[in-house]
Amino acid sequence: MKNIFAPFIREKGFVILDGAMATELESRGADLNHSLWSAKLLNEDPELIKKVHYDYLIAGADVITTASYQASFEGFAKHGYNAEEAVKLMRLSVQLAFEARQDAMKIISRKEMPLVAASVGPYGAHLADGSEYRGNYGVSIEELKSFHRSRIKVLIETGADILACETIPCLDEAIALKELLLEFPTVQAWISFSCKNETDICSGEKFADAVKLLNQSNQVVAVGVNCTAPQYIAALIKIAAQNTDKLILTYPNKGEVWNAVTKCWLPSSAHHSHFIDDARTWYLAGAKIIGGCCRTTPEDIKQLKELIK
Template sequence: MKNKFEPFINEKGFVILDGAMATELESRGAHLNHALWSAKLLTEDPELIKQVHYDYLLAGADVITTASYQASFEGFAKNGYSTEQAVELMELSSKLAFEALDEAMKVMPRKVKPLIAGSVGPYGASLADGSEYRGNYGVSIEFLKSFHRQRMKVLIETGVDLLACETIPCLDEAIALKEVLAEFPGTQAWISFSCKDDRHISSGEDFADAVKLLDQTDHVIAIGINCTAPQYIESLIKIGKANTSKAILVYPNKGEVYDAVDKIWLPSITNHAHFIDDAKVWYAAGSTIIGGCCRTTPADISQLKQLS
Protein backbone atom coordinates (compact mmCIF):
# COMPACT_ATOMS: atom_id res chain seq x y z
CA MET A 1 0.00 0.00 0.00
CA LYS A 2 1.72 3.17 -1.21
CA ASN A 3 1.96 5.91 1.39
CA LYS A 4 -0.28 8.81 0.31
CA PHE A 5 2.29 11.37 1.43
CA GLU A 6 5.14 9.86 -0.58
CA PRO A 7 4.65 11.89 -3.81
CA PHE A 8 4.90 15.17 -1.90
CA ILE A 9 7.96 14.04 0.06
CA ASN A 10 9.62 12.94 -3.19
CA GLU A 11 8.79 16.22 -4.90
CA LYS A 12 9.95 18.71 -2.25
CA GLY A 13 10.81 16.90 0.98
CA PHE A 14 7.77 17.88 3.03
CA VAL A 15 3.97 18.09 3.06
CA ILE A 16 2.00 21.26 3.79
CA LEU A 17 -1.21 20.72 5.73
CA ASP A 18 -3.97 23.32 5.89
CA GLY A 19 -4.72 25.46 8.94
CA ALA A 20 -7.65 26.08 11.23
CA MET A 21 -11.20 25.69 10.00
CA ALA A 22 -13.42 26.82 12.89
CA THR A 23 -11.42 29.85 14.01
CA GLU A 24 -10.98 30.89 10.37
CA LEU A 25 -14.74 30.66 9.89
CA GLU A 26 -15.20 32.81 12.99
CA SER A 27 -12.78 35.40 11.64
CA ARG A 28 -15.07 35.63 8.60
CA GLY A 29 -18.17 36.30 10.67
CA ALA A 30 -19.47 32.84 11.60
CA HIS A 31 -20.89 32.38 15.11
CA LEU A 32 -19.68 29.00 16.37
CA ASN A 33 -20.20 29.19 20.14
CA HIS A 34 -22.24 26.02 19.81
CA ALA A 35 -21.91 22.30 20.55
CA LEU A 36 -21.53 21.50 16.84
CA TRP A 37 -18.76 24.08 16.35
CA SER A 38 -17.68 24.21 12.67
CA ALA A 39 -20.13 21.40 11.77
CA LYS A 40 -22.90 23.94 12.49
CA LEU A 41 -22.03 25.68 9.23
CA LEU A 42 -22.65 22.53 7.19
CA THR A 43 -26.31 23.53 7.41
CA GLU A 44 -25.99 27.30 7.84
CA ASP A 45 -23.30 28.35 5.36
CA PRO A 46 -21.62 25.47 3.51
CA GLU A 47 -20.24 27.86 0.87
CA LEU A 48 -18.14 29.59 3.52
CA ILE A 49 -16.58 26.23 4.45
CA LYS A 50 -15.79 25.62 0.78
CA GLN A 51 -14.23 29.08 0.49
CA VAL A 52 -11.90 28.38 3.44
CA HIS A 53 -10.82 25.09 1.84
CA TYR A 54 -10.20 26.92 -1.44
CA ASP A 55 -8.14 29.64 0.23
CA TYR A 56 -5.92 27.08 1.96
CA LEU A 57 -5.32 25.34 -1.36
CA LEU A 58 -4.34 28.61 -3.01
CA ALA A 59 -2.06 29.28 -0.03
CA GLY A 60 -0.19 26.09 -0.91
CA ALA A 61 -1.77 23.37 1.22
CA ASP A 62 -1.08 19.84 -0.04
CA VAL A 63 -3.84 18.49 2.23
CA ILE A 64 -7.20 19.95 3.18
CA THR A 65 -9.21 18.46 6.01
CA THR A 66 -12.99 18.14 5.92
CA ALA A 67 -15.21 20.12 8.29
CA SER A 68 -16.31 16.93 10.05
CA TYR A 69 -14.24 17.18 13.24
CA GLN A 70 -17.33 17.81 15.36
CA ALA A 71 -19.59 15.69 13.16
CA SER A 72 -20.77 12.59 15.02
CA PHE A 73 -24.06 10.74 15.16
CA GLU A 74 -24.31 11.40 18.89
CA GLY A 75 -23.47 15.08 18.55
CA PHE A 76 -25.97 15.62 15.75
CA ALA A 77 -28.66 13.65 17.62
CA LYS A 78 -28.26 15.88 20.68
CA ASN A 79 -29.02 18.82 18.42
CA GLY A 80 -32.12 17.37 16.83
CA TYR A 81 -30.75 15.73 13.67
CA SER A 82 -31.78 12.26 12.53
CA THR A 83 -29.30 9.55 11.61
CA GLU A 84 -30.06 10.13 7.93
CA GLN A 85 -29.44 13.87 8.28
CA ALA A 86 -26.18 13.20 10.11
CA VAL A 87 -24.98 10.98 7.26
CA GLU A 88 -25.94 13.64 4.70
CA LEU A 89 -24.01 16.33 6.58
CA MET A 90 -20.91 14.15 6.92
CA GLU A 91 -21.10 13.43 3.18
CA LEU A 92 -21.51 17.16 2.54
CA SER A 93 -18.32 17.90 4.46
CA SER A 94 -16.42 15.78 1.94
CA LYS A 95 -18.34 17.13 -1.06
CA LEU A 96 -17.38 20.70 -0.17
CA ALA A 97 -13.70 19.76 0.04
CA PHE A 98 -13.81 17.98 -3.33
CA GLU A 99 -15.54 20.95 -4.96
CA ALA A 100 -12.97 23.36 -3.52
CA LEU A 101 -10.15 21.15 -4.82
CA ASP A 102 -11.64 20.96 -8.30
CA GLU A 103 -12.01 24.74 -8.44
CA ALA A 104 -8.51 25.39 -7.09
CA MET A 105 -6.91 23.00 -9.58
CA LYS A 106 -8.44 24.98 -12.45
CA VAL A 107 -6.71 28.19 -11.40
CA MET A 108 -3.56 26.72 -9.89
CA PRO A 109 -2.71 23.29 -11.36
CA ARG A 110 -0.30 21.11 -9.36
CA LYS A 111 2.14 18.44 -10.41
CA VAL A 112 0.97 16.41 -7.41
CA LYS A 113 -2.74 16.73 -6.72
CA PRO A 114 -3.57 17.75 -3.13
CA LEU A 115 -5.20 15.24 -0.81
CA ILE A 116 -8.49 15.37 1.07
CA ALA A 117 -8.39 14.07 4.63
CA GLY A 118 -11.63 13.17 6.38
CA SER A 119 -11.49 14.70 9.85
CA VAL A 120 -12.30 12.29 12.68
CA GLY A 121 -12.43 14.29 15.89
CA PRO A 122 -12.14 12.65 19.32
CA TYR A 123 -15.05 11.42 21.42
CA GLY A 124 -14.45 14.39 23.69
CA ALA A 125 -15.41 16.78 20.88
CA SER A 126 -18.94 15.36 20.87
CA LEU A 127 -19.26 16.21 24.57
CA ALA A 128 -18.45 19.87 23.80
CA ASP A 129 -16.88 20.33 27.23
CA GLY A 130 -13.17 20.36 26.46
CA SER A 131 -12.68 16.65 27.18
CA GLU A 132 -10.39 16.35 24.15
CA TYR A 133 -7.87 18.35 26.20
CA ARG A 134 -8.19 16.08 29.25
CA GLY A 135 -8.93 12.56 28.03
CA ASN A 136 -10.70 11.53 31.22
CA TYR A 137 -13.63 9.97 29.42
CA GLY A 138 -14.50 7.15 31.81
CA VAL A 139 -15.68 4.92 28.93
CA SER A 140 -14.37 1.63 27.53
CA ILE A 141 -12.31 1.02 24.42
CA GLU A 142 -15.24 -0.91 22.97
CA PHE A 143 -17.48 2.10 23.52
CA LEU A 144 -14.98 4.32 21.72
CA LYS A 145 -14.76 1.86 18.83
CA SER A 146 -18.53 1.92 18.49
CA PHE A 147 -18.54 5.72 18.60
CA HIS A 148 -16.02 6.04 15.78
CA ARG A 149 -16.83 3.08 13.52
CA GLN A 150 -19.87 4.29 11.60
CA ARG A 151 -18.72 7.88 11.12
CA MET A 152 -15.37 6.62 9.81
CA LYS A 153 -17.22 4.33 7.42
CA VAL A 154 -19.31 7.22 6.09
CA LEU A 155 -16.23 9.38 5.47
CA ILE A 156 -14.29 6.54 3.83
CA GLU A 157 -17.19 5.87 1.47
CA THR A 158 -17.19 9.50 0.31
CA GLY A 159 -13.83 8.79 -1.32
CA VAL A 160 -11.53 10.87 0.86
CA ASP A 161 -7.86 10.04 0.37
CA LEU A 162 -7.19 9.32 4.03
CA LEU A 163 -8.55 9.95 7.52
CA ALA A 164 -7.26 12.55 9.95
CA CYS A 165 -7.84 11.16 13.44
CA GLU A 166 -6.99 14.27 15.38
CA THR A 167 -6.74 15.85 18.82
CA ILE A 168 -6.66 12.41 20.46
CA PRO A 169 -6.08 12.91 24.20
CA CYS A 170 -5.54 9.40 25.58
CA LEU A 171 -4.12 5.98 24.76
CA ASP A 172 -7.49 4.22 25.01
CA GLU A 173 -8.89 6.29 22.15
CA ALA A 174 -5.77 5.68 20.06
CA ILE A 175 -6.21 1.94 20.64
CA ALA A 176 -9.86 2.19 19.59
CA LEU A 177 -8.98 4.06 16.39
CA LYS A 178 -6.17 1.66 15.58
CA GLU A 179 -8.51 -1.33 15.91
CA VAL A 180 -11.34 0.25 13.91
CA LEU A 181 -8.95 1.26 11.11
CA ALA A 182 -7.98 -2.41 10.78
CA GLU A 183 -11.60 -3.11 9.83
CA PHE A 184 -11.26 -1.03 6.64
CA PRO A 185 -8.65 -2.62 4.34
CA GLY A 186 -6.78 -0.15 2.18
CA THR A 187 -7.61 2.84 4.35
CA GLN A 188 -4.77 5.13 5.40
CA ALA A 189 -4.86 7.59 8.27
CA TRP A 190 -2.84 9.79 10.51
CA ILE A 191 -3.36 9.90 14.24
CA SER A 192 -2.37 13.06 16.06
CA PHE A 193 -2.53 13.75 19.77
CA SER A 194 -3.31 16.79 21.86
CA CYS A 195 -0.44 17.24 24.33
CA LYS A 196 -0.31 19.05 27.66
CA ASP A 197 3.44 19.67 27.72
CA ASP A 198 6.65 18.61 25.99
CA ARG A 199 6.40 14.93 27.03
CA HIS A 200 2.79 13.99 27.76
CA ILE A 201 -0.47 13.72 25.88
CA SER A 202 -3.47 15.46 27.43
CA SER A 203 -4.37 12.50 29.65
CA GLY A 204 -0.92 12.66 31.25
CA GLU A 205 0.26 9.48 29.52
CA ASP A 206 3.67 9.53 27.82
CA PHE A 207 3.73 10.64 24.19
CA ALA A 208 6.47 8.05 23.65
CA ASP A 209 4.02 5.30 24.61
CA ALA A 210 1.42 6.71 22.19
CA VAL A 211 3.94 6.61 19.35
CA LYS A 212 5.08 3.08 20.18
CA LEU A 213 1.45 1.95 20.25
CA LEU A 214 0.97 2.97 16.61
CA ASP A 215 4.42 2.19 15.22
CA GLN A 216 3.57 -1.23 13.78
CA THR A 217 0.15 -0.27 12.41
CA ASP A 218 0.17 -0.28 8.60
CA HIS A 219 -3.00 1.79 8.32
CA VAL A 220 -1.40 4.67 10.25
CA ILE A 221 1.01 6.41 7.88
CA ALA A 222 1.91 9.34 10.13
CA ILE A 223 1.85 10.01 13.86
CA GLY A 224 1.80 13.45 15.34
CA ILE A 225 0.65 16.32 17.47
CA ASN A 226 -2.04 18.93 16.89
CA CYS A 227 -3.84 21.70 18.76
CA THR A 228 -0.90 21.91 21.15
CA ALA A 229 1.12 24.96 22.15
CA PRO A 230 4.03 25.65 19.76
CA GLN A 231 6.67 25.72 22.49
CA TYR A 232 6.19 21.99 23.17
CA ILE A 233 6.42 20.78 19.59
CA GLU A 234 10.17 20.45 19.04
CA SER A 235 10.59 18.17 22.06
CA LEU A 236 7.60 16.05 21.05
CA ILE A 237 8.95 15.65 17.50
CA LYS A 238 12.23 14.35 18.88
CA ILE A 239 10.37 11.87 21.09
CA GLY A 240 8.38 10.75 18.06
CA LYS A 241 11.47 10.32 15.90
CA ALA A 242 13.11 8.20 18.61
CA ASN A 243 10.17 5.78 18.73
CA THR A 244 9.00 5.28 15.14
CA SER A 245 10.20 5.27 11.56
CA LYS A 246 6.83 6.70 10.44
CA ALA A 247 6.51 10.32 9.38
CA ILE A 248 6.02 12.79 12.21
CA LEU A 249 3.19 15.21 11.57
CA VAL A 250 2.59 18.48 13.46
CA TYR A 251 -0.05 21.17 13.28
CA PRO A 252 -0.01 23.17 16.49
CA ASN A 253 -2.22 26.08 17.48
CA LYS A 254 -0.87 29.64 17.78
CA GLY A 255 -0.13 29.35 21.51
CA GLU A 256 -3.37 30.65 22.96
CA VAL A 257 -5.25 28.69 25.63
CA TYR A 258 -8.79 27.50 24.95
CA ASP A 259 -11.44 28.17 27.61
CA ALA A 260 -13.83 25.26 27.07
CA VAL A 261 -16.48 26.73 29.39
CA ASP A 262 -16.86 30.08 27.65
CA LYS A 263 -15.61 28.68 24.32
CA ILE A 264 -13.10 31.48 23.77
CA TRP A 265 -9.35 31.66 23.20
CA LEU A 266 -7.26 33.38 25.86
CA PRO A 267 -4.07 35.26 24.90
CA SER A 268 -0.77 33.43 24.63
CA ILE A 269 1.96 34.13 27.19
CA THR A 270 4.62 33.60 24.50
CA ASN A 271 5.09 35.20 21.11
CA HIS A 272 4.46 32.93 18.14
CA ALA A 273 3.57 35.61 15.62
CA HIS A 274 6.01 34.39 12.96
CA PHE A 275 4.69 30.96 12.06
CA ILE A 276 7.47 30.13 9.63
CA ASP A 277 10.15 30.63 12.30
CA ASP A 278 8.57 27.93 14.44
CA ALA A 279 7.92 25.71 11.43
CA LYS A 280 11.58 25.77 10.42
CA VAL A 281 12.50 24.52 13.91
CA TRP A 282 9.96 21.68 13.62
CA TYR A 283 11.23 20.75 10.16
CA ALA A 284 14.82 20.70 11.40
CA ALA A 285 13.75 18.51 14.33
CA GLY A 286 12.39 15.89 11.94
CA SER A 287 8.76 16.66 11.09
CA THR A 288 8.04 16.43 7.36
CA ILE A 289 4.28 17.07 7.51
CA ILE A 290 3.48 20.51 8.90
CA GLY A 291 0.39 22.69 9.14
CA GLY A 292 -1.61 24.66 11.64
CA CYS A 293 -4.49 24.15 14.04
CA CYS A 294 -6.67 26.66 15.91
CA ARG A 295 -6.05 30.34 15.16
CA THR A 296 -3.77 29.68 12.19
CA THR A 297 -4.78 31.20 8.86
CA PRO A 298 -4.16 30.83 5.11
CA ALA A 299 -1.48 33.52 5.49
CA ASP A 300 0.35 31.31 8.01
CA ILE A 301 0.08 28.26 5.76
CA SER A 302 1.38 30.23 2.81
CA GLN A 303 4.61 30.82 4.75
CA LEU A 304 5.32 27.08 4.83
CA LYS A 305 6.43 27.17 1.20
CA GLN A 306 9.58 28.81 2.57
CA LEU A 307 10.62 25.48 4.14
CA SER A 308 12.19 24.46 0.84
Protein backbone atom coordinates in the same frame (compact mmCIF):
# COMPACT_ATOMS: atom_id res chain seq x y z
CA MET B 1 0.63 -0.31 1.16
CA LYS B 2 2.16 2.72 -0.55
CA ASN B 3 2.22 5.76 1.73
CA ILE B 4 -0.15 8.34 0.28
CA PHE B 5 2.25 11.16 1.19
CA ALA B 6 5.23 9.62 -0.63
CA PRO B 7 4.83 11.60 -3.90
CA PHE B 8 4.81 14.92 -2.03
CA ILE B 9 7.88 13.94 -0.01
CA ARG B 10 9.71 12.96 -3.19
CA GLU B 11 8.78 16.20 -4.91
CA LYS B 12 9.79 18.73 -2.26
CA GLY B 13 10.78 16.89 0.91
CA PHE B 14 7.71 17.69 3.03
CA VAL B 15 3.93 18.05 2.97
CA ILE B 16 2.00 21.26 3.65
CA LEU B 17 -1.22 20.82 5.62
CA ASP B 18 -3.89 23.48 5.83
CA GLY B 19 -4.59 25.59 8.90
CA ALA B 20 -7.53 26.17 11.20
CA MET B 21 -11.09 25.71 9.98
CA ALA B 22 -13.31 26.81 12.89
CA THR B 23 -11.35 29.87 13.99
CA GLU B 24 -10.96 30.93 10.36
CA LEU B 25 -14.72 30.63 9.89
CA GLU B 26 -15.20 32.78 13.00
CA SER B 27 -12.82 35.40 11.65
CA ARG B 28 -15.11 35.60 8.61
CA GLY B 29 -18.20 36.26 10.71
CA ALA B 30 -19.49 32.79 11.60
CA ASP B 31 -20.99 32.27 15.05
CA LEU B 32 -19.63 28.92 16.27
CA ASN B 33 -20.49 29.25 19.96
CA HIS B 34 -22.25 25.90 19.63
CA SER B 35 -21.51 22.29 20.47
CA LEU B 36 -21.35 21.35 16.77
CA TRP B 37 -18.63 23.97 16.23
CA SER B 38 -17.61 24.13 12.54
CA ALA B 39 -20.01 21.26 11.70
CA LYS B 40 -22.82 23.73 12.49
CA LEU B 41 -22.08 25.49 9.18
CA LEU B 42 -22.49 22.30 7.16
CA ASN B 43 -26.19 23.11 7.41
CA GLU B 44 -26.13 26.89 7.80
CA ASP B 45 -23.40 28.11 5.42
CA PRO B 46 -21.61 25.33 3.52
CA GLU B 47 -20.30 27.78 0.92
CA LEU B 48 -18.22 29.54 3.58
CA ILE B 49 -16.59 26.21 4.48
CA LYS B 50 -15.79 25.63 0.83
CA LYS B 51 -14.28 29.11 0.53
CA VAL B 52 -11.94 28.44 3.46
CA HIS B 53 -10.83 25.16 1.85
CA TYR B 54 -10.25 26.99 -1.42
CA ASP B 55 -8.18 29.72 0.20
CA TYR B 56 -5.91 27.16 1.89
CA LEU B 57 -5.35 25.44 -1.45
CA ILE B 58 -4.49 28.75 -3.10
CA ALA B 59 -2.09 29.39 -0.21
CA GLY B 60 -0.25 26.19 -1.10
CA ALA B 61 -1.75 23.42 1.04
CA ASP B 62 -1.13 19.88 -0.16
CA VAL B 63 -3.88 18.63 2.15
CA ILE B 64 -7.21 20.12 3.17
CA THR B 65 -9.05 18.69 6.16
CA THR B 66 -12.83 18.46 6.18
CA ALA B 67 -15.18 20.25 8.57
CA SER B 68 -16.23 16.94 10.15
CA TYR B 69 -14.18 17.15 13.35
CA GLN B 70 -17.30 17.64 15.46
CA ALA B 71 -19.59 15.63 13.18
CA SER B 72 -20.97 12.50 14.84
CA PHE B 73 -24.32 10.77 15.02
CA GLU B 74 -24.50 11.51 18.74
CA GLY B 75 -23.54 15.13 18.33
CA PHE B 76 -26.06 15.78 15.57
CA ALA B 77 -28.80 13.92 17.45
CA LYS B 78 -28.49 16.36 20.35
CA HIS B 79 -29.64 19.06 17.95
CA GLY B 80 -32.54 17.17 16.42
CA TYR B 81 -30.88 15.67 13.37
CA ASN B 82 -31.85 12.08 12.61
CA ALA B 83 -29.34 9.50 11.36
CA GLU B 84 -30.14 10.11 7.70
CA GLU B 85 -29.61 13.84 8.07
CA ALA B 86 -26.36 13.25 9.97
CA VAL B 87 -25.03 11.04 7.17
CA LYS B 88 -25.94 13.68 4.61
CA LEU B 89 -24.03 16.36 6.50
CA MET B 90 -20.96 14.15 7.01
CA ARG B 91 -20.90 13.38 3.30
CA LEU B 92 -21.32 17.06 2.52
CA SER B 93 -18.22 17.87 4.58
CA VAL B 94 -16.12 15.83 2.16
CA GLN B 95 -18.01 16.97 -0.93
CA LEU B 96 -17.26 20.61 -0.10
CA ALA B 97 -13.54 19.82 0.06
CA PHE B 98 -13.73 17.99 -3.28
CA GLU B 99 -15.50 20.95 -4.87
CA ALA B 100 -12.97 23.42 -3.47
CA ARG B 101 -10.14 21.28 -4.85
CA GLN B 102 -11.78 21.13 -8.26
CA ASP B 103 -12.19 24.91 -8.32
CA ALA B 104 -8.64 25.58 -7.13
CA MET B 105 -7.09 23.24 -9.68
CA LYS B 106 -8.53 25.42 -12.45
CA ILE B 107 -6.13 28.22 -11.55
CA ILE B 108 -3.13 26.57 -9.88
CA SER B 109 -0.61 24.35 -11.56
CA ARG B 110 0.96 21.56 -9.56
CA LYS B 111 2.40 18.12 -10.11
CA GLU B 112 0.47 16.29 -7.37
CA MET B 113 -3.26 16.59 -6.77
CA PRO B 114 -3.93 17.93 -3.25
CA LEU B 115 -5.40 15.41 -0.81
CA VAL B 116 -8.68 15.56 1.05
CA ALA B 117 -8.37 14.34 4.64
CA ALA B 118 -11.60 13.44 6.42
CA SER B 119 -11.37 14.79 9.95
CA VAL B 120 -12.20 12.36 12.75
CA GLY B 121 -12.31 14.32 15.98
CA PRO B 122 -11.98 12.63 19.38
CA TYR B 123 -14.82 11.24 21.46
CA GLY B 124 -14.56 14.23 23.78
CA ALA B 125 -15.36 16.66 20.96
CA HIS B 126 -19.03 15.65 20.83
CA LEU B 127 -19.30 16.26 24.58
CA ALA B 128 -18.32 19.88 23.93
CA ASP B 129 -16.89 20.24 27.43
CA GLY B 130 -13.19 20.38 26.69
CA SER B 131 -12.60 16.73 27.59
CA GLU B 132 -10.68 16.21 24.34
CA TYR B 133 -7.97 18.15 26.18
CA ARG B 134 -8.17 15.90 29.24
CA GLY B 135 -8.96 12.40 27.95
CA ASN B 136 -10.78 11.41 31.13
CA TYR B 137 -13.78 9.95 29.32
CA GLY B 138 -14.59 7.09 31.67
CA VAL B 139 -15.63 4.85 28.77
CA SER B 140 -14.15 1.58 27.50
CA ILE B 141 -12.09 0.96 24.37
CA GLU B 142 -15.04 -0.97 22.91
CA GLU B 143 -17.34 1.99 23.56
CA LEU B 144 -14.86 4.28 21.83
CA LYS B 145 -14.74 1.94 18.85
CA SER B 146 -18.53 1.90 18.69
CA PHE B 147 -18.65 5.69 18.73
CA HIS B 148 -16.12 6.07 15.92
CA ARG B 149 -17.12 3.09 13.74
CA SER B 150 -20.28 4.44 12.14
CA ARG B 151 -18.93 7.91 11.40
CA ILE B 152 -15.66 6.55 10.02
CA LYS B 153 -17.60 4.23 7.74
CA VAL B 154 -19.58 7.17 6.34
CA LEU B 155 -16.44 9.24 5.77
CA ILE B 156 -14.59 6.37 4.09
CA GLU B 157 -17.48 5.77 1.71
CA THR B 158 -17.19 9.36 0.42
CA GLY B 159 -13.85 8.53 -1.18
CA ALA B 160 -11.80 10.87 0.99
CA ASP B 161 -8.10 10.26 0.41
CA ILE B 162 -7.11 9.70 4.05
CA LEU B 163 -8.56 9.86 7.56
CA ALA B 164 -7.25 12.56 9.89
CA CYS B 165 -7.76 11.20 13.41
CA GLU B 166 -6.84 14.30 15.36
CA THR B 167 -6.56 15.87 18.79
CA ILE B 168 -6.49 12.43 20.41
CA PRO B 169 -5.88 12.94 24.17
CA CYS B 170 -5.41 9.42 25.56
CA LEU B 171 -3.95 6.01 24.80
CA ASP B 172 -7.29 4.21 25.00
CA GLU B 173 -8.68 6.25 22.12
CA ALA B 174 -5.54 5.64 20.07
CA ILE B 175 -5.91 1.90 20.71
CA ALA B 176 -9.57 2.06 19.68
CA LEU B 177 -8.73 3.82 16.40
CA LYS B 178 -5.81 1.51 15.65
CA GLU B 179 -8.02 -1.56 16.13
CA LEU B 180 -10.91 -0.01 14.23
CA LEU B 181 -8.77 0.66 11.17
CA LEU B 182 -8.31 -3.10 10.79
CA GLU B 183 -12.00 -3.29 9.90
CA PHE B 184 -11.26 -1.07 6.87
CA PRO B 185 -7.99 -2.62 5.62
CA THR B 186 -7.50 -0.45 2.52
CA VAL B 187 -7.76 2.83 4.42
CA GLN B 188 -4.81 5.00 5.42
CA ALA B 189 -4.92 7.39 8.35
CA TRP B 190 -2.84 9.74 10.40
CA ILE B 191 -3.27 9.90 14.15
CA SER B 192 -2.33 13.08 15.92
CA PHE B 193 -2.35 13.73 19.67
CA SER B 194 -3.07 16.76 21.79
CA CYS B 195 -0.27 17.25 24.32
CA LYS B 196 -0.01 19.30 27.50
CA ASN B 197 3.76 19.66 27.70
CA GLU B 198 7.01 18.49 26.10
CA THR B 199 6.54 14.81 27.05
CA ASP B 200 2.90 13.99 27.82
CA ILE B 201 -0.35 13.74 25.94
CA CYS B 202 -3.29 15.52 27.54
CA SER B 203 -4.30 12.52 29.64
CA GLY B 204 -0.89 12.60 31.33
CA GLU B 205 0.27 9.44 29.54
CA LYS B 206 3.62 9.49 27.75
CA PHE B 207 3.71 10.69 24.16
CA ALA B 208 6.51 8.19 23.53
CA ASP B 209 4.17 5.33 24.48
CA ALA B 210 1.50 6.65 22.14
CA VAL B 211 3.93 6.80 19.25
CA LYS B 212 5.28 3.32 19.94
CA LEU B 213 1.72 1.96 19.98
CA LEU B 214 0.93 3.34 16.54
CA ASN B 215 4.23 2.27 15.04
CA GLN B 216 2.75 -1.22 15.01
CA SER B 217 0.01 -0.26 12.52
CA ASN B 218 0.54 -0.50 8.76
CA GLN B 219 -2.48 1.70 8.12
CA VAL B 220 -1.28 4.60 10.25
CA VAL B 221 1.03 6.31 7.77
CA ALA B 222 1.88 9.34 9.90
CA VAL B 223 1.82 10.14 13.60
CA GLY B 224 2.26 13.38 15.44
CA VAL B 225 0.78 16.22 17.46
CA ASN B 226 -1.79 18.95 16.84
CA CYS B 227 -3.67 21.69 18.69
CA THR B 228 -0.77 21.97 21.11
CA ALA B 229 1.20 25.04 22.13
CA PRO B 230 4.10 25.78 19.75
CA GLN B 231 6.76 25.86 22.46
CA TYR B 232 6.32 22.11 23.09
CA ILE B 233 6.43 20.94 19.49
CA ALA B 234 10.15 20.55 18.76
CA ALA B 235 10.67 18.35 21.84
CA LEU B 236 7.64 16.22 20.96
CA ILE B 237 8.85 15.75 17.39
CA LYS B 238 12.20 14.54 18.68
CA ILE B 239 10.43 12.03 20.92
CA ALA B 240 8.41 10.80 17.95
CA ALA B 241 11.54 10.45 15.83
CA GLN B 242 13.10 8.22 18.48
CA ASN B 243 10.07 5.92 18.61
CA THR B 244 8.75 5.53 15.08
CA ASP B 245 9.84 5.04 11.50
CA LYS B 246 6.63 6.64 10.24
CA LEU B 247 6.28 10.14 8.88
CA ILE B 248 5.93 12.70 11.66
CA LEU B 249 3.36 15.44 11.38
CA THR B 250 2.59 18.53 13.39
CA TYR B 251 0.01 21.26 13.20
CA PRO B 252 0.05 23.27 16.42
CA ASN B 253 -2.16 26.15 17.45
CA LYS B 254 -0.85 29.68 17.87
CA GLY B 255 -0.15 29.30 21.60
CA GLU B 256 -3.32 30.83 22.97
CA VAL B 257 -5.36 28.92 25.58
CA TRP B 258 -8.88 27.62 24.95
CA ASN B 259 -11.37 28.17 27.79
CA ALA B 260 -14.04 25.47 27.44
CA VAL B 261 -16.38 27.28 29.86
CA THR B 262 -16.45 30.67 28.15
CA LYS B 263 -15.71 29.06 24.77
CA CYS B 264 -13.10 31.59 23.77
CA TRP B 265 -9.34 31.81 23.21
CA LEU B 266 -7.40 33.54 25.96
CA PRO B 267 -4.12 35.42 25.45
CA SER B 268 -0.95 33.64 26.50
CA SER B 269 2.69 34.56 26.85
CA ALA B 270 3.34 31.50 24.69
CA HIS B 271 1.59 33.07 21.67
CA HIS B 272 3.79 32.66 18.59
CA SER B 273 3.49 35.07 15.68
CA HIS B 274 6.48 33.96 13.57
CA PHE B 275 4.96 30.82 12.11
CA ILE B 276 7.61 30.18 9.47
CA ASP B 277 10.44 30.38 12.00
CA ASP B 278 8.71 27.81 14.18
CA ALA B 279 7.93 25.62 11.19
CA ARG B 280 11.58 25.61 10.14
CA THR B 281 12.50 24.40 13.64
CA TRP B 282 9.90 21.61 13.46
CA TYR B 283 11.10 20.56 10.04
CA LEU B 284 14.71 20.36 11.19
CA ALA B 285 13.59 18.36 14.24
CA GLY B 286 12.11 15.71 11.95
CA ALA B 287 8.56 16.70 10.98
CA LYS B 288 7.81 16.10 7.31
CA ILE B 289 4.12 17.04 7.39
CA ILE B 290 3.47 20.54 8.73
CA GLY B 291 0.43 22.78 9.04
CA GLY B 292 -1.54 24.75 11.58
CA CYS B 293 -4.41 24.23 13.99
CA CYS B 294 -6.57 26.73 15.91
CA ARG B 295 -5.99 30.42 15.13
CA THR B 296 -3.69 29.78 12.17
CA THR B 297 -4.73 31.26 8.83
CA PRO B 298 -4.14 30.90 5.07
CA GLU B 299 -1.44 33.55 5.44
CA ASP B 300 0.43 31.29 7.88
CA ILE B 301 0.13 28.32 5.53
CA LYS B 302 1.35 30.44 2.63
CA GLN B 303 4.60 30.95 4.52
CA LEU B 304 5.31 27.20 4.56
CA LYS B 305 6.34 27.29 0.91
CA GLU B 306 9.46 29.06 2.17
CA LEU B 307 10.61 25.74 3.63
CA ILE B 308 11.37 24.56 0.12
CA LYS B 309 14.24 27.04 0.04
